[in-house]
Amino acid sequence: MQHRTVADLMTHDVVRARQDTPFKELVELLAENGITAVPVVDEMDHPLGVVSEADLLRKCSAQSDPSSGTPLPHLEIWERAKAEGATAGELMTAPAVCARPEWTAVEAARLMALRNVKRLPVVDEADRLRGIVSRGDILRIFLRRDDAIRDEITQDVLQRTLHLTPAEVTAEVHEGKVTLQGSVEANSLIPIIERLCRNVDGVVSVSAHIGYRDTSRAASADK
Missing domain, CATH: 3.30.1340.30 (Histidine-containing Protein; Chain: A;)
Known part of the structure; x- marks a missing residue:
């Protein structure tokens, strides 16, 4: 009996961003590729963090809306700082929580639950990005x-x-x-x-x- 590994389930062709990737380009990356998040890597392809739709949406949620009758929730200082961010490095959630290709689906699922993340960049022994595995990928086991x-x-x-x-x-x-x-x-x-x-x-x-x-x-x- 052998569990499916992260390498079996992950997406290998990963869309990446750099720390200096601007806000609008990040939105375009997500829309054009039909994805909800993108890992941010350095020059050596090491994941530094992840920018998700939730990170980008703070740009909208932090704006005032005098015409709305709904009271706006108070934003923490770190949330306001992210809302004002203009590049991936300023917007990303860091550090990146990563998985290894040889991990089982069970190990990946446990880490996602423990760290409350929806996806894990997958790195090799040199911590270079090799793929990304999401909750949906893990759930494919049940197909x-x-x-x-x-x-x-x-x-x-x-x-x-x-x-x-x-x-x-x-x-x-x-x-x-x-x-x-x-x-x-x-x-x-x-x-x-x-x-x-x-x-x-x-x-x-x-x-x-x-x-x-x-x-x-x-x-x-x-x-």
Whole structure:
């Protein structure tokens, strides 16, 4: 069983900006490429930060609107400073929170959640930009075909890892929902089977209908 890596999921052809890229050009980069953020790199292609639509939108949200009856929220000093920014270096959110190509999708997703970011620039050993992975890229895991998920569970989890035969446990998958049926030697094995199946990329849920044959208890009862 092997999780998909960031290299499998990331966008390789990354649109970049430099620190001196002006505001209007940043808006054009996002619009022309159909993206919502762009990494800002230095001369060595090292990510310094990320400029997103939210960063650019502060330019509008900081403006006064006497005709509006809606009270405007108070902006922090750092928000006003960003709203007044005119280049990527002044507007970007920094430092850049980055991922490595060899990371699993799970690792990337955890970092996104921990740092509350929607995308991660992907860098190599020299910290040069090699791609970008977004929440949407990670969620593509759940577009895996049911038969591919079933085959991985049957062959990698049940047979290769747990040494169970189809006569003992079978797996069916529908829209990412796994149903396990069968019987195993010990009750303690059932939660292990469930946990390993949940860890397969693309699995939405696991429902286990597995009995067990505790031969040691039966032997004790006969004495």
